[in-house]
Amino acid sequence: MKRIGVFICWCGSNIAGTVDVEKVAEAARSMPGVVYATDYKYTCSEPGQQMIKDAIREQHLTGVVIGSCSPRMHEKTFRKTVESAGLNPYLLEVANLREHCSWVHPREEATTRKAIDLVRAAVAKVARNHPLHQGHIPVEKRALVIGGGIAGIQAALDIAESGYETVLVEREPSIGGRMAQLDKTFPTLDCSACILTPKMVDVSRHDKVTLLTYSEVEKVEGYIGNFTVTVRRKAAYVDHSKCTGCGLCMEKCPAKKIPSEFEMSLGRRTAIYRPFPQAVPNKPVIDREHCLKFKTGKCGVCAHFCPRGAIDYEQQDQRVTLHVGAIVVATGYDLFDPALYSEYGYGRYPDVITGLHFERLVNSSGPTGGHIVRPSDHKEPKNVVFIQCVGSRDEAKGVSYCSKICCMYTAKHAILLAEHVPGAHPYVFYMDVRTAGKGYEEFYKRATEEFGATYIRGRVSKVYPRGDKLVVRGEDTLLGKPVEIEADLVVLANAVVARHDAAEVARSVGFSYDGHHFFTEAHPKLAPVETNTAGVFLAGVCQGPKDIPETVAQASAAAAKVVALFSKDQMATNPMTAQVDPACCAGCMLCEPVCPYHAIRPETIQERVGGKAISRQVASVNEGLCQGCGACTAACRTGCIDLKGYTHQQILAEVEALCL
Amino acid sequence: MTVNAVTEKLRQTARDLLQSGQVGVVIGFEDGRFPGQPRPAFIRRAEDADRLVWNAFCGANLAKYVLDYRVGDGKIAVVAKGCDGAALARIIGDQQFPRQRLVVLAVGCPGMLDAGRVADAAGLPDGAWDAALAQVAAAAEPGADGFELNGKPVSRSAGLRPQCVRCRQPNVPAALEPDVWLSEPAPERHPSPDQLYGDVAALEAMSVEERGRFWEEAFSRCLRCFACRNVCPVCDCRECVLDDAQTRWLGKAVNLAENQFFHLTRAMHVAGRCVGCGQCEEACPVGLPLTVLYRKLSHDLEELFGPVEMPAPQEGKAAAGAAEGAAAGLEKAEWALTRFRLNDPDEFD
Secondary structure (H helix, E strand, O other), X not given: OOOEEEEEEOOOOOOOOOOOHHHHHHXXXXXXXXXXXXXXXXXXXXXXXXXXXXXXXXXXXXXEEEEEOOXXXXXXXXXXXXXXXXXXXXXXXXXXXXXXXXXXXXXXXXHHHHHHHHHHHHHHHHOOOOOOOOEEEEOOOEEEEEOOOHHXXXXXXXXXXXXOEEEEEOOOOOOOHHHHHOOEEOOOOEEHHHHHHXXXXXXXXXXXXXXEOOEEEEEEEEXXXXXXXXXXXXXXXXXXXXXXXXXXXXXXXXXXXXXXXXXXXXXEEOOEEOOOOOOOOOOOEEOOOOOHHHHHOOOOHHHHHOOOOOEOOOOOOEEEEEEEOEEEEOOOEEEOOHHHOHHHOEOOEOOEEEHHHHHHHHOOOOOOOOOXXXXXXXXXXXXXXXXXXXXXXXXXXXXXXXXXXXXXXHHXXXXXXXXXXXXXXXXXXXXXXXXXXXXXXXXXXXXXXXXXXXXXXXXXXXXXXXXXXXXXXXXXXXXXXXXXXXXXXXEEEEOEEEOXXXXXXXXXXXXXXXXXXXXXXXXXXXXXXXOOOOOEEEOOHHHOOOOHHHHHHHHHHHHHHHHHHHOOOEEEEOOOOEEEOOOOOOOXXXXXXXXXXXXXXXXXXXXXXXXXXXXEEEEEEOOOOOOOOOHHHHHOOXXXXXXXXXXXXXXXXXXXXXXX | OOOOHHHHHHHHHHHHHHHOOOOOEEEEEEOOOOOOOOEEEEEOOHHHHHHEEOOOOOOOOOHHHHHHHOOOOOOEEEEEOHHHHHHHHHHHHOOOOOHHHEEEEEOOOOOOEOHHHXXXXXXXXXXXXXXXXXXXXXXXXXXXXXXXXXXEEEEHHHHEOHHHHOOOOOOOOHHHOOOEEOOXXXXXXXXXXXXXXXXXXXXXXXXXXXXXXXXHHHHHOOOOOOHHHHHOOOOOOOOOHHXXXXXXXXXXXXXXXXXXXXHHHHHHHHOOOOOOOOHHHHHOOOOOOHHHHHHHHHHHHHHHHOOXXXXXXXXXXXXXXXXXXXXXXXXXXXXXXXXXXXXXXXXOO
């Protein structure tokens, strides 16, 4: 016999101001199974919770309905309450009388009637609730960090510092990422390399960190606490256990004219190379595509000169299997191709470059040794035009969002230009100058006031050559006048975009991404580093444009989430998962592809049909992966998948209580 | 009595398959009690192979019968027109029967005749059908354009079943990779939009109230005999949700509300899966226009998601290997409404 208790909360005047709570409690007393009903001013308060506990004990309740605020607010609170009174926490239902009723309706008779209906539905449901129990799964206390930029480095360091093993996977030959390419950092103008390289060294030397550079994550299987990851270690053709990083091979390599990716093709590298002098690990790899040994079979100079015999042309890609409990994805970003704006002439005129090219030009370890020169004739530029929002905030040709960092780095470039080239004049074409951040507005002010950057609000319509100059035509929309500037160099602030293969990464790890292929956080405000796949966290620009301080903060936040997960030996699982009835499951596996969490797999069961033992395929749910979304229950034509806590019977009972 | 070439090849193939023990049963048609209504035949012995026939009335969909052989591991052979083939592909895609256990005997189908329509077209008096239809069944080559009956020339199209008029798949889907062709593949068919969806468009043109009345009238006549479901080849669940007494989705009472729930649930369960064989309407004792409902959904699905893309057969494979390839392909086929994609259209504002 069901013995259900109903507690109607006033929520001060939030509910009681609109709904006749006493009448709702009165009506509840005559609902089937209800043996006790009352109302109370603040049910979530200590005395309110005590009242529920007392009622459970005195009335021997088998189910509890609380008519109060949204279950998102206090369901967990009340679950603890009923549990402490000895009742299974899942024998509780919350009827949302606030958000679904009192807040959205006027004070009138019908509002109270609706409240009664909502309570009736909850009573009908709780009568069919079954006790549910949390499961426990062990947690592998090792983290995987994908991407060795500043985000990945910071996350790996923080996790390792907390005492947990961390594997940092980077697909380039060195960690460091985009930050390694930058010269100075806004708004303090400290040198990017000076603050980054110590961290690169720290992470590579940390005894809890395993660094896998020149490696890519191929496959991720499993679920929170228990991921199995396959990493492909690309063949470097250099045995890094023997290599000392002396660099003799690079000196001797005859293929010297390969455009350096790290230098944005402004510099050259050899076929056996490390991306930059401070690379970590400071050991070279052979670029098979350009290596003469691989191309022609002749050469072998590096092997000849290597004092350690570390060169191994026979090396093969290796696959490493890792068991990890959590994954931090920090795969960074690409930059928008500014050639799509043909009016700016990028790609046609060598002196139209991007902000990242400028970073390399101004960097003292860059291809020009820090002298800002025009790529075309290596002359020092005087007039430099910076064009903002190339691709950003342009739904027609680019991306709809603001890339967030360009306003600030352009101000930085203006300052660096003025500092490096006496008499140089920076011009900046902008839409809006966005300087939200500590010390940012002041920094921008310095660029204009102290360093004399001319900011022109308006778009550039055309860039074309005149002699050895570039004419930049645009409009000053504040003055309403056309402007024409004879520039020596044009620098485009091209938009930050997701990595070209971001969607593939998201699919292989198993979480979602937005329309721009930036990775989607579980909640934009309250779960900004979590993904909708438990145990997978985000750090850095792969989640959306952000600057270095924000990236580092987010990386530490992701690390904190990982550490919190690892602080327990076992993890409680949500018991409200999908459940297949194998007897009726037809094994059509329609549920498998609709599951966003890859929680459903076919399983072979033994059965007796007509006196014969047969084995057949049915669906089975991995409770560690299942997030209880219910997509499979809707897809199942046979109705053989039920969501525990929201079974078909419970839902139908609710619907009938509401409608009949 | 002469038999047509397809029948001859069918009998020979069936005999060979049974004699060599390659299959345990051949599912095809044999003459039934009434001419013009051949019935499904289940031939288990080589000497019974001569019972098999193939004529212009072999319209019934045979695919569903393979589900009776789910338990077991022997092979079965099935005679398959386009719609049988499409249904088999569906059943394989739903992983309800492995392609490897099937021997598909494909026949190009020029459209099948309906006894009643033929009789009407020829002006046969009631009660005088049998001899005349027997004559049609025996004489008319399944592919012939027309025939003479009751002293009148009758065109084939006049006697076609309605589902055959709108047929777009006279042959089994290529992805099924049939084992044997009993005839030449039939030429492609391109029904007009009006033939395909004219009746659907007429319903769409009605006001909501009119349409509501139309379906209320129809569903209030439903006896809930479940014939439509039982005959439907894509209703291939082991246990139908509508029979689930535990959750009791569908009440026992035969009334408009439950009838509507039954038909709308069924419509959703065949949405994107219906192969258009029209068995439901043929089986319905009260003549409900069920295919109109299902075709409305098919039409919407085609517009939203495009036509169902069957996997392409792999070329140059021996017949023995074909079954495996086809099975893998069909199971991987991306049927509409069966994939979760973040960029799925979401236009429910």
